[in-house]
Amino acid sequence: MPDRIYMDNSATSFPKPPAVTEAMVRFAEDCGASAGRGAYAEAKACERLLADARVAVATLINAESPDRIVFTLNASDGLNIAIRGVLNTAPAGSHAIATALEHNSVLRPCNALAGQTGLEPEFIACDGRTGLVAPDDIRAAIRPETRMIVCVHVSNVTGTMQPIDAVAEIAREHDIPCLIDAAQSAGHAPIDVQALGADFVAFPGHKGCLGPLGTGVLYIRPGAEDRCKTMREGGTGTISEVATHPITMPDKYEIGSHNAIGIAGLLEGVRWLLDRDVAAIRTHDEQRCEQFLTDTDGVAGLSVYGPRTIADRSGVFSVNVDGLAPGELAARLEAGWGICTRPGMHCAPLAHKTIGTHPTGTCRLSFGPYTTAEQVATATTALAEVAAGARAVAESA
Ligand SMILES: Cc1ncc(COP(=O)(O)O)c(C=O)c1O
Structure with missing residues (x-):
């Protein structure tokens, strides 16, 4: 063979870069604690690890601040948090626009919502040779009922790099929440979320960011969290005296103990990317x-x-x-x-x-x-x- x-x-x-595996082994052997769940040195070290990883990811995509970075399980998890958070409670007859190049992790939540809430998803046709979507076709599809625009950055089938700047701008002009699926682009191509101006950008930690499986990121633009409900509640290790889920970032969307060992690896993957540019x-x-x-x-x-x-x-x-x-x-x-x-x-x-x-x-x-x-x-x-x-x-x- x-x-x-x-x-x-x-x-x-x-x-993966060797530092990714080394950091995970180090975490397992020397730390092994959960962030926000203890006052001893290792628990504090785990909190610092998460904070460092948030800073590194925020730097990678030029986020406004580290608290805009929500750690997720993978890209699908982040896409679901944004799609369901924005659309779950939208009235029947609401309309969502995406493209024909989307992955099932966008197609399926949208189609599920069609059955569950009466959402009307519309998948805009793309060029049969290049796969490119025409931004004007997205603009033309907007209706008064349009509640979200979703666009994949790079197709996992054709490699097509969609004109996401134009798509995000159209969404902003119409004040419609915009979600970018950066599953195939994060770490492979520069992404500047402030220049892009999309409300949500979801990506995995385990693909271009070179972290392990079981890691992902959802970037949320300042203020966009007000339009995205959380569908899950639980422990956050913060304001534990209160029995309702925090609305502050990033706790609003991060429930339960973190995949700290995975995030330890992700941090090193992102550092590798930052070192190389x-x-x-x-x-x-x-x-x-x-x-x-x-x-x-x-x-x-x-x-x-x-x-x-x-x-x-x-x-x-x-x-x-x-x-x-x-x-x-x-x-x-x-x-x-x-x-x-x-x-x-x-x-x-x-x-x-x-x-x-x-x-x-x-x-x-x-x-x-x-x-x-x-x-x-x-x-x-x-x-x-x-x-x-x-x-x-x-x-x-
Ligand atoms: C374009 C696109 N979106 C979403 C996903 C889902 O990513 P994950 O497996 O991290 O959930 C993939 C995975 O291949 C993808 O290619």
């Missing part, structure tokens, strides 16, 4: 995208989906080989070259309808900061060889 070439960073990043990581990603697009260009029998303009995309590539199911392609890439990919629908059915690959899907290769030019070269050579093999079989049949 060849050495593993990890190209599934869209699912979760691997490898996310703009430099984006440049590295752009170079890999350019290489992949150039080296796969014109390969007979190989389809590469999504934008061909680097500024409009990230290193998430959906491909198909004529005559092979995505699962068969993934199996050949792993067996022959050790390349780890993800075949199928990638939890984004409307994205596949958009690019014409529903319901069979695609095979996805997704890059991270540790993806080397040599690994991309191996992947493009492998794809060309598999496509040539499939062609030869088809011709001889």
Whole structure:
């Protein structure tokens, strides 16, 4: 079996910087306490750890202050907190706008609310080749009943980088809460939440931020918490004399004991990003995208989906080989070259309808900061060889 070439960073990043694992081991061996739940040194150390992690994440996305950072379980958790917090109590007939490139962690809560509260979600069509949404189409869809606009920053199917600045501006012009799903962009490309001006930005800690599974972040713009109810209550380790849930940030949305060991790892992942500078990581990603697009260009029998303009995309590539199911392609890439990919629908059915690959899907290769030019070269050579093999079989049949 060849050495593993990890190209599934869209699912979760691997490898993590060594400091991430070291911090988690250190936490488990030396600290092991819960923040806000004790007066002894280790409990205080855990509180400091959480505070440091909030500062680091706030710095990463240029948040107004660390208390704007809510720790969540993953991106889906943050998206649910915002979508349900804003829309759960909206009257029947309320309208929400999202795009056809959204992940199921946006599609499903919106569709669930359609059944539960009479919400009318509308998923705006995106370009069938690039996946790009036209901001004017979002503007045109706004009605007096529109209560939320949701937009994915980078598609986990096509790598399309949506014009979120324009989308957030439209939402602001109409005073409609705006949620950005930054699951595939945080840590991969610079995000400045103050310049963006969206009310909510949700992202995982375990993908581009290089933390462990079980970590995530929801950024909430100052004041936006007033429009987002909390759907869960519980212990916060603060104002324990009061039997109602605090409305202060970030306690309003953080219930129960934290995933402190995960946040210890996340802190080191974010520090790694800050040391290297996310703009430099984006440049590295752009170079890999350019290489992949150039080296796969014109390969007979190989389809590469999504934008061909680097500024409009990230290193998430959906491909198909004529005559092979995505699962068969993934199996050949792993067996022959050790390349780890993800075949199928990638939890984004409307994205596949958009690019014409529903319901069979695609095979996805997704890059991270540790993806080397040599690994991309191996992947493009492998794809060309598999496509040539499939062609030869088809011709001889
Ligand atoms: C665009 C997008 N949104 C949301 C999610 C959900 O992320 P998580 O698995 O951290 O909940 C993903 C996961 O792949 C994603 O790609």
